[in-house]
Amino acid sequence: LDFGDLLTARVRSVGSASCVGLDPHLDRLPGERPAGRVEAAASAQAFCMGVVDAVSDVVAAVKPQVAFFEALGSEGVAALEEVVAHAKKAGLIVIVDAKRGDIGSTAEAYAHALIDDTGPLGAHAATVNPYLGPESLQPFALRCQQGKGLFVLVRTSNPGSGGWQCTPPSGIAHRVADWIAQQNESCDDFGPIGAVIGATLGDEVKAWRTAMPRAWMLVPGFGAQGAGREDILDHARPDGLGALVVSARSVLFPAAGREGNDWRSHVAQRARRFAQTVAIEP
């Protein structure tokens, strides 16, 4: 199955185009702040696995943020491997948020590290950074034939990004969008190559949707980061599909500092509410 179709099927089956970001901020985990790096990695792993269990019936996907695990060194990376395996087993689509970008054998090594089933993580898809040009995306794109997917950074909504991504009259973001559209061209419906498009871009979003008609968009910034339902209407197609919306903090951190297992029901409740906000028509 093509990754685009796999994601569509999963979104339809849960009735929601929702993705929970797994961002284990050490100072916002349940219980006390762990002391050393080994304890921190164990806490991050236990927390993310608990979140997976709490959300796996209601959301379509999870997006582990690699940086938070890498900050804990090799123990953190080992924890990430466990979390990804657990989430896959729970039936979730797993998108590792790594934003990698390199060329040649290095890009090949990153693709292997993140999405090959014979590699250490074997996620369904990864986020990638296109700065180094089309060659940097090719090793990932080749793996679409094995059912893997990617989400290429196109246009983000943090304040300083626009002037760099869209240098007048166009810019790198436009080149990347053209490349994505071309790669997905032969697909009947959504292709395997998606785009990261910020939530709070206003009218600009319509143009990106038109430029990449067959791309799933990964839309960060929902909830605690300021975007609401009305901000993500244009990311989707008229049939409601095409925008996989990410929420992390507002789902995860009602758990902050809570003792015992109490936090799990809070996360489950927040995830349900989030999933309903981005529900799709059956």
Place this chain on the structure above:
Amino acid sequence: LDFGDLLTARVRSVGSASCVGLDPHLDRLPGERPAGRVEAAASAQAFCMGVVDAVSDVVAAVKPQVAFFEALGSEGVAALEEVVAHAKKAGLIVIVDAKRGDIGSTAEAYAHALIDDTGPLGAHAATVNPYLGPESLQPFALRCQQGKGLFVLVRTSNPGSGGWQCTPPSGIAHRVADWIAQQNESCDDFGPIGAVIGATLGDEVKAWRTAMPRAWMLVPGFGAQGAGREDILDHARPDGLGALVVSARSVLFPAAGREGNDWRSHVAQRARRFAQTVAIEP
């Protein structure tokens, strides 16, 4: 000490602006190809440590390529931690080639993971990807006050990169160069913020040197990747400083498949030859 000055001092002390890339390709290590992931990580670690020992007296810096370690999972990342510690102890400047780029607390986590002395690696500097705008560089730039450095991707020389990095009339590469120049402005000599500039860019290089007068340039692509001495003359200032030239394959892989410890002398010999090629005036 400012990272720019630290690098200058090290280059002067070895008399060469040379950096050896540590790219442990599994199929090009000495001896037989390791069987499992644990064995592979052990081989990669032993090889890179042997290279460090062989080159530490003659070159200025090493640049471990994170992707090759990550492809070996958490065991590979543990190996990278050992390699970085060993290279620092040997007196080398260590630049982790990670090309990370993200924003907010995620960028902060990456900076901690790569260059904080309290983090798992504690390298002197890291390569970073500017796609997400100036905010993505800020957490790294802040650490320059603790003597850390960064090399921001500006302009690479792989065939497809130009059309994306330099969209007419300018492009993201020009914005990034302006940002780097501004950050280093108050420095007497080289500042802590360097730029990755490809080796085989021809006349274009002069304009990048002019645009970033106080930036050390990290120049990949020397040796096996096709660039020679004549290609990197314009990257340096008239006094010969300012271009830290990277060679990986042509230094490392005379070792491929060799039995015993024989490979070490071959690597040492190649490193000496490379260091002489990019020697600087005393």
